[in-house]
Every structure is written in structure tokens, then in C-alpha cells.
Amino acid sequence: MEIGFIGVGNMAKAIINGWQKNGVQAKINVHSAHKENYVPYATEHGLYACSDNVSVVQNSDIIFLAVKPLVLGKVLAEIKASVKQKKPLIVSMVTGVSLDELTEALDPQVKLIRIMPNVNVEIGEGMTALVANKNVASEELKNVTELFELVGKTQLLPEKDFSTFVALAGSSPAYVYFFIDAMARTGVKYGLSKAQATQIAAQAVLGSAKKVLHETKSPMDLIDDVCSPGGTTIAGLLALEEAGFMTAVVKGLDATIKKDQGQ
Numbered sequence: 493m494e495i496g497f498i499g500v501g502n503m504a505k506a507i508i509n510g511w512q513k514n515g516v517q518a519k520i521n522v523h524s525a526h527k528e529n530y531v532p533y534a535t536e537h538g539l540y541a542c543s544d545n546v547s548v549v550q551n552s553d554i555i556f557l558a559v560k561p562l563v564l565g566k567v568l569a570e571i572k573a574s575v576k577q578k579k580p581l582i583v584s585m586v587t588g589v590s591l592d593e594l595t596e597a598l599d600p601q602v603k604l605i606r607i608m609p610n611v612n613v614e615i616g617e618g619m620t621a622l623v624a625n626k627n628v629a630s631e632e633l634k635n636v637t638e639l640f641e642l643v644g645k646t647q648l649l650p651e652k653d654f655s656t657f658v659a660l661a662g663s664s665p666a667y668v669y670f671f672i673d674a675m676a677r678t679g680v681k682y683g684l685s686k687a688q689a690t691q692i693a694a695q696a697v698l699g700s701a702k703k704v705l706h707e708t709k710s711p712m713d714l715i716d717d718v719c720s721p722g723g724t725t726i727a728g729l730l731a732l733e734e735a736g737f738m739t740a741v742v743k744g745l746d747a748t749i750k751k752d753q754g755q
């Protein structure tokens with residue numbers, strides 16, 4: 493099986509790096525807009541640097557579309573004829589672009605999977621949603637799902653839920669980094685070094701996330717376990733709520749969802 497990537501930016505590199513750390517040995521063909529960006533990365537990672545997007549299609553069985561939405565139309569027009577002729581499996585991670593839109597731009601017979609990964613695939617802790625069109629065989633969807641199970645968790649999700657998933661998993665690493673940075677800055681305010689404070693905050697977030705995943709208790713019950721009566725945690729929790737913590741998080745995710753839906 494040969495894999496192709498059209499676009500070799502942050503998300504494509506996170507996926508490829510994650511796969512290589514987890515023993516994926518498939519030949520990977522890549523192309524992006526600027527030679528000076530993709531050729532050195534390809535050399536360093538043992539990938540095959542293709543001279544154009546059409547060569548990626550011609551040489552690959554599965555092609556990942558990893559470009560920004562704004563350049564997607566141009567890329568699809570470029571590869572349309574070779575996709576029609578070769579009939580490879582196309583996997584798009586482009587935010588906000590539906591299976592129907594992709595089918596219309598390519599071919600009614602095109603085999604399409606839409607995914608929404610997140611950058612944490614790079615360290616084997618990704619969260620990826622997948623949905624396929626009717627032309628994809630269940631074995632093909634299983635194969636792609638397995639590639640993402642190697643670098644994290646996966647969910648087969650109806651396409652109508654993809655915008656919500658972007659907020660909860662595609663974009664949310666940025667919001668969690670923001671939260672960790674805010675905690676670390678508080679540490680700095682009280683005299684810790686930024687590095688020390690960041691390590692403390694990140695480990696606290698990691699442990700809390702693992703606890704939520706492994707416990708049968710809800711996050712609200714876990715909160716109660718930490719809040720000693722008359723203690724420090726309840727004082728902080730009430731101050732967070734007074735500052736609108738829950739509302740701020742919901743508003744942030746609402747804005748993400750609306751943007752994904754083009755509103």
C-alpha cells in the first residue's frame with residue numbers, strides 16, 4: 493500500500509511523525525506548495541517527494557488531502573482527471589468541506605473518507621473522527637481507521653456531528669494549551685519559573701484527563717471529591733464560576749462550531 497499526502501503542513505507532519513514512531517512502514521509520497529518546505533522534510537523522514545499533486549495521486553493507493561480549505565478548490569481541479577482514471581481512496585481532513593462538496597468537485601464514483609484528526613496523533617494520543625461515502629468498502633474504512641487507532645482513539649461519526657467534533661477535539665488542543673498556559677502564568681506570578689510551572693500544570697491536566705477516562709464517576713462527581721468543605725478548591729471553583737468559566741468555554745466552542753459551519 494502506498495500513501496500520499498497533498499499538503500505537508502502541521503497536521504500532515506503530526507500524522508506522519510506519529511505513524512513513523514508507531515512502526516507504519518508504508519511508502520509515503522508527498523507534495524506541497526513550496527519545494528523548500530516539503531523536500532527537506534521528505535528527505536529527513538524517508539518519504540518520496542513528488543514534483544506535483546498529480547504524481548501523488550498516480551503513485552498512491554490512499555491520498556490524504558491536508559491543505560487549507562481556501563486552496564482545496566484549486567487542488568481538486570488539478571487532480572480530478574487522475575482521480576477519475578486511477579480511482580484511489582481519497583481521505584480529506586479539510587475542515588468544513590463535506591463529502592457531497594468533495595464528490596461534486598471530483599467524481600460521483602470517487603471513494604471518499606472524511607476525517608477530523610487532532611495534532612496529538614503525533615504523540616499517539618490523537619482523537620480522530622471518520623465518515624465514509626457509499627463508494628467506500630467496509631474493509632477500506634477499517635484500514636484507514638486502524639491507521640488512526642495506531643496513534644490514538646477513533647470514532648466513526650455521522651457527518652452532521654463533525655462541526656461539534658472540531659470544537660471538542662480538532663481545535664480543542666489549542667484551548668487546553670491556553671488553559672495550561674494560564675495556570676503556568678499564575679505560577680510565575682507567585683514566583684515559580686515558567687518551565688517549572690508549565691510542567692506542574694500540564695501534569696495536573698494529564699492526570700485529570702486520565703482520571704475522567706478511567707473512572708465511572710462523572711466529572712461533576714470528581715469535582716466534589718477534590719473540594720474539601722471550607723477548603724481551597726471550593727474557594728477557587730466559585731471564583732472561576734463567578735468569572736464565567738463555564739460560559740467562556742461554551743462560548744469558545746460555539747464560535748468554533750459556527751465558524752466550521754460557515755456562519
Ligand SMILES: NC(=O)C1=CN([C@@H]2O[C@H](COP(=O)(O)OP(=O)(O)OC[C@H]3O[C@@H](n4cnc5c(N)ncnc54)[C@H](OP(=O)(O)O)[C@@H]3O)[C@@H](O)[C@H]2O)C=CC1
Nearest residue numbers: 499500501502503524525526529558559560561563586587
Ligand atoms: N492543524 C490542525 O490542528 C488541524 C488541521 N486540520 C485541517 O488540516 C488541513 C491542513 O491544516 P494544517 O496542516 O494546519 O495547515 P498548514 O498551513 O500547516 O499546511 C497546509 C499545507 O498545504 C500546502 N499547500 C498549499 N497550497 C498547496 C497546493 N496548491 N498544493 C499542495 N499543497 C499545498 C502547504 O504547502 P507549503 O508548506 O509548501 O506552503 C502546507 O504544506 C486544513 O484543512 C485544516 O483545517 C484538521 C484538524 C486539525
Ligand SMILES: O=C(O)[C@@H]1CCC=N1
Nearest residue numbers: 587658661662663664
Ligand atoms: O484551525 C483550524 O481551522 C484547524 C481545524 C482544527 C484545527 N485546526
